[in-house]
Amino acid sequence: xxxxxxYLVKELPAALSSFEKKELEQxxxxxxxxxxxxxxxxxxxxxxxxxxxxxEVRMKAKVNQEIEMPLSSDGYYHLRxxxxxxxxxxxxxxxxLEDGHTGELDIFHGVLEGLYFIEVEFKDEEDVKAxxxxxxxxxxxxxxxxxxxxxxAKCDDLSEFVD
Numbered sequence: 001x002x003x004x005x006x007y008l009v010k011e012l013p014a015a016l017s018s019f020e021k022k023e024l025e026q027x028x029x030x031x032x033x034x035x036x037x038x039x040x041x042x043x044x045x046x047x048x049x050x051x052x053x054x055x056e057v058r059m060k061a062k063v064n065q066e067i068e069m070p071l072s073s074d075g076y077y078h079l080r081x082x083x084x085x086x087x088x089x090x091x092x093x094x095x096x097l098e099d100g101h102t103g104e105l106d107i108f109h110g111v112l113e114g115l116y117f118i119e120v121e122f123k124d125e126e127d128v129k130a131x132x133x134x135x136x137x138x139x140x141x142x143x144x145x146x147x148x149x150x151x152x153a154k155c156d157d158l159s160e161f162v163d
Contacts, residue, residue, distance in 0.1 A: 002049070002066040003122040005131070006147055008138030009105070012116070016105075019093045024106075027083030031150045037071065037079045044076035045069070085153035086111060097134060111157055117147060 013019070026038040034049040048067045071079070080087065089110050095103040101120050108115040118137065122128045133140075141147040146160055 001063065003063050003124070003128060004119050005122070005128065005140060005142045006117055006119045007133055007140055007142075008117050010136050010138045012107075013095060013105075013136065016093060019095050019105075021094070022092045023089075024092055025087050025089050026149065026153075027080060027087045028085065028150045028153050029079060029083055031084070034150055036150075037076055037083065039076060044071035044073055046071045046075075046079075083153070086156075088112065088149055088153055099131070101131070108152075112152060112155065114158060115152075115161065117141065 022040050024038060024040050026036055029035040029037065034047070036047045036049070038045045038047065046069045050065050088108065090106045090108045090112075093105040093107070095105050095118070097103050097120070101122075103118045103120050105118045106116060120131065120133075122131065145151050151160075
């Protein structure tokens with residue numbers, strides 16, 4: 001099970017280049033339930049996600065049952081041609097937080113250039129309740145569909161984010 005919260009970022013960490021990073025490309029074959037392919041550096045992954053958990057927990061964080069399986073590069077590129085929308089490209093920085101969690105800071109490229117946010121995964125509901133985001137975190141957008149990668153794969157630009 002995956003329990004996560006997603007936040008906008010007020011300012012990028014000063015030491016960004018010192019953190020471990022991955023170059024990601026991902027696309028969606030289906031969004032209900034979610035079937036995603038991802039290239040993470042030189043690793044290829046097929047992911048299945050379905051909503052999970054009690055209503056109380058799902059009001060505070062995204063909760064999914066998630067299954068990941070390795071793909072061959074041939075399988076990935078075959079499925080890549082069948083994705084809906086466009087492929088998402090981003091750099092993911094793994095940012096250690098003072099409380100022991102790790103933030104996954106995504107900085108998007110291509111048509112989503114200029115968008116970035118950070119996700120934090122939790123072990124259980126108590127962990128979610130106890131979490132206090134650092135000052136550099138912005139608004140909690142965990143429940144805003146516009147910040148789901150499956151939604152972003154259908155955006156041609158950032159006009160969806162202009163208030």
